[in-house]
Amino acid sequence: MKKIEIGHGGGGRLTRDLIQEVFLKHLKGDHLHALEDAATLSLKCDQIAMTTDSYVVHPLFFPGGNIGTLAICGTVNDLAVSGAIPQYISLGLILEEGLPLDTLEQIIMSISEAARDAGVQIVTGDTKVVEKGKGDGIYINTTGIGSIVRRMSAENIESGDVIICTGTLGDHGTAIALAREEFPVESELTSDCAALNKMLEPLFKIDGIRWMRDPTRGGAATVMVELADASGLGIQLFEDSIPLRNDVRFITEMLGFDPLYLANEGKAIIAVSESCSVEVLRMLHNNPLGVNACVIGKVTSDFKGVRLRTVIGGERSLIMAEEETLPRIC
Amino acid sequence: MKSSEQLIKIIHSLVPAEKKIKIMNVCGSHEHTIAFSGIRSILPANLEIIPGPGCPVCVCSESDIINAINLSNNPDVILVTYGDMLRVPTRQGSIRADGTSYKMITSPMEAISIAKKNPEKSVVFFSIGFETTTAPTAAILQMGLPDNLFILSSHKLTPVIMELLVKDTTIAIDGFIAPGHVSAIVGANAWKVFPEKYGIPIVVAGFEAENLLMGLIEILSQLRDGLARAGNVYKQVVRPEGNAHAQGIINKFFKVADINWRGIGHVPESGLQLRDEYARHNANVEFNLQPIKEEKIPGCICGNIILGKAYPSACGLFKTQCSPRTPQGPCMVSMEGACNIWYRTSSE
Numbered sequence A: 001m002k003k004i005e006i007g008h009g010g011g012g013r014l015t016r017d018l019i020q021e022v023f024l025k026h027l028k029g030d031h032l033h034a035l036e037d038a039a040t041l042s043l044k045c046d047q048i049a050m051t052t053d054s055y056v057v058h059p060l061f062f063p064g065g066n067i068g069t070l071a072i073c074g075t076v077n078d079l080a081v082s083g084a085i086p087q088y089i090s091l092g093l094i095l096e097e098g099l100p101l102d103t104l105e106q107i108i109m110s111i112s113e114a115a116r117d118a119g120v121q122i123v124t125g126d127t128k129v130v131e132k133g134k135g136d137g138i139y140i141n142t143t144g145i146g147s148i149v150r151r152m153s154a155e156n157i158e159s160g161d162v163i164i165c166t167g168t169l170g171d172h173g174t175a176i177a178l179a180r181e182e183f184p185v186e187s188e189l190t191s192d193c194a195a196l197n198k199m200l201e202p203l204f205k206i207d208g209i210r211w212m213r214d215p216t217r218g219g220a221a222t223v224m225v226e227l228a229d230a231s232g233l234g235i236q237l238f239e240d241s242i243p244l245r246n247d248v249r250f251i252t253e254m255l256g257f258d259p260l261y262l263a264n265e266g267k268a269i270i271a272v273s274e275s276c277s278v279e280v281l282r283m284l285h286n287n288p289l290g291v292n293a294c295v296i297g298k299v300t301s302d303f304k305g306v307r308l309r310t311v312i313g314g315e316r317s318l319i320m321a322e323e324e325t326l327p328r329i330c
Numbered sequence B: 001m002k003s004s005e006q007l008i009k010i011i012h013s014l015v016p017a018e019k020k021i022k023i024m025n026v027c028g029s030h031e032h033t034i035a036f037s038g039i040r041s042i043l044p045a046n047l048e049i050i051p052g053p054g055c056p057v058c059v060c061s062e063s064d065i066i067n068a069i070n071l072s073n074n075p076d077v078i079l080v081t082y083g084d085m086l087r088v089p090t091r092q093g094s095i096r097a098d099g100t101s102y103k104m105i106t107s108p109m110e111a112i113s114i115a116k117k118n119p120e121k122s123v124v125f126f127s128i129g130f131e132t133t134t135a136p137t138a139a140i141l142q143m144g145l146p147d148n149l150f151i152l153s154s155h156k157l158t159p160v161i162m163e164l165l166v167k168d169t170t171i172a173i174d175g176f177i178a179p180g181h182v183s184a185i186v187g188a189n190a191w192k193v194f195p196e197k198y199g200i201p202i203v204v205a206g207f208e209a210e211n212l213l214m215g216l217i218e219i220l221s222q223l224r225d226g227l228a229r230a231g232n233v234y235k236q237v238v239r240p241e242g243n244a245h246a247q248g249i250i251n252k253f254f255k256v257a258d259i260n261w262r263g264i265g266h267v268p269e270s271g272l273q274l275r276d277e278y279a280r281h282n283a284n285v286e287f288n289l290q291p292i293k294e295e296k297i298p299g300c301i302c303g304n305i306i307l308g309k310a311y312p313s314a315c316g317l318f319k320t321q322c323s324p325r326t327p328q329g330p331c332m333v334s335m336e337g338a339c340n341i342w343y344r345t346s347s348e
C-alpha cells in the first residue's frame, strides 16, 4: 500500500506526481490545470463574500461523509447563508506522513463530487506533509469566494419575524459521536453534511428574508443567542416544534447531550418576516434537503436573549454553548 | 395519564393564594428536570421549589478533595475518581489542575482494572456520593479488591442531612420530593421518619417532568388535607423496601460515621466509612490522611444554596466570575449542581 512520505510536501518530483496522479486526476477544471502560483478568476458583482474554515474532524470518515465532503459543504454553506453564490474554492491540505494514498484519493474524490454537486470550482491548492505523529492523517483548509446577491444582517430582524429551521437538528453531532465508538449504540443515523446553496439561492429573491445562518459548532442554540445579541431582540423557541429524528432524540437523551447544542452540517436557520414565511416554507419543501423545514420560533421585543417554551408549557433560557460538547466535530 | 397541562391546573387549584409553600428537592437530577422543563415558570408564585443537598459533588468536603489532590501527587499513587470530581475547586486548586497522577472513571469496576494493570502502584479510588454510588463501590468490595486498591470514602447518607434541614426552622420546609435513584436503594419506607416524626409530607418521584408534577400534586394534596405521608409516584422503579441486596452489601462493608459536608460542616452519623475489618483497603488508614479544616471560598454561597437558604442567582459571582468553565465553587462544576443548572437555564 502506497503511503504519504515527507517528500510529497517538498515541492519536488514526489509533489508533482501527487498533484498529477491524485489532485488533477479528480479536480481538473477550467482554473486548475496550469499549476501556476495563483489562480486568475473573474467575478461579475459589486461585492464578494469570502470565508475560510479549517477541518480537523475525527474520525476522518463517518456515516454520511468524510472530512473532504465537510470541507466543501462547510465553506459553501458559509457563503450561501451570507447571501452569496459560492463560486471558487481553495484547498489547503496538511497530510501526516504514513497516510495511505488510497485514503487521500478517496477524500479527494469526495471533494470533487461535493464541489461538482454544489457547482463550485477548486481553483488553487497547497499540500504540506508533517512527520508521523504530528498530525491526524489529514487536516484541510478551504477558502471560498462568491458573489453577493443579497445582503443579510441580524440588524434587519424585527419583532414578529419568524424563525425557520430547514430540517432536523443534531444529526451531524450525534453521527460523529457514534462514529467514535465511545458509545455502544447501533444506529442507521448519518451526518446531514450537504451543500445548501442550491436550496437557499431561490430564497434570496424573497423580500422578507432577513438573516440566515448554518448552525454548525455550538448548534442551533448558539446561533440563536448570537442573533438575539446582535439584534438586541428576544427569540422565543418552541420545544415541541423543533424537528428531531427519533433516533437522535433517543440517543442524545441517553448520552446526556442537548440536540440544540449539537453541530449540524446541512441545515440553515432563517429569520423571515411573518408574511413571507409560508412562501419560504413552500420553497424549502420543494428541495429534498428542506422537506422537514418548519417554524421553530419567533422574534419578540418582550425580552432579550433566547427562551425556550418547553413541551410542558414552561420556559427556560438558552445560553451560548459553554464548552464544546464534542471537540473536533468538523 | 393526565396531560402536563391538566397536572399544572390541578397544582394551581391546590395552592391557596394566601399561603406560601416551600418544597425541597434533594436530587441534582430533579433540579435538572425542574429547571430544563421550566417547571418553576408555570407554578403559582407562592409555591417555591428549592434545590437542597442533592448534588454529591457539591457536598464533598474540601478536606477529602485536598487529600485526593495530595495523593495524586504522591509518586507511588494513581488516584481514580468520577469526572466531575477532577474539576472541583479547593484552596489548593483541583485534582485536574493541581494533581499529577489521576484517572477519570465512570464505574468502580474500572478502578479494579486500573489497579490490576498497575501492580507497582497504589491505586486510590476516591469514592463519593450518596447511596446510589455507594452501592457499586460495595459491589466491587464484594468481588474482592486487588491488594493495591484503596478506597477513599466520602460517601454520605441522604436521610440524615435531610433531618438536619428539617430541624433548621429558618428554612421552613413544607414538603420533600425524595430522590428517585437514592430511593431505589433505600426504599420508599426509608422516608417515613419525615411524616411520622416531623409531620412533613414526602413523595418519591422520577425524572420526567410529568412524574415530578404528579409528585408535587401528591405533596400539595396532603398539605391541603392536613396529612403527612410518605408517598411514591415512581413505583415502577422504587419499591417500599428498596433494594435489599444493595443495602446488604453497603452494610457489610461500610459503617456509619461522622463526616464533613462542604459548606455545611461536621454532621454526626451522616457518612459512611469502611468497616474496621476492611481497614487494609481504607485509604485514610493506609496513607494516614488527616482531616483538613475547610476554608470558605470568598464570595461563594454554595453552603447556603445546598441548605436551601438561597438561590444561585443570589450569589454575587454567579454568571460573572463564576461559570461552568471557570467554577469558583463546587455548585458550578457538575451538571447536578444548582449553580451549573441555573447558569444554563435561568434568565436571572
Ligand code: SF4
Pocket (backbone or CB within 6 Å): B299, B300, B301, B302, B305, B312, B315, B316, B317, B318, B319, B322, B323, B327, B328, B329, B330, B331, B332, B339
Ligand atoms: S455561583 Fe459559583 S461562587 Fe456563587 S455560589 Fe455558585 S458555585 Fe459558588
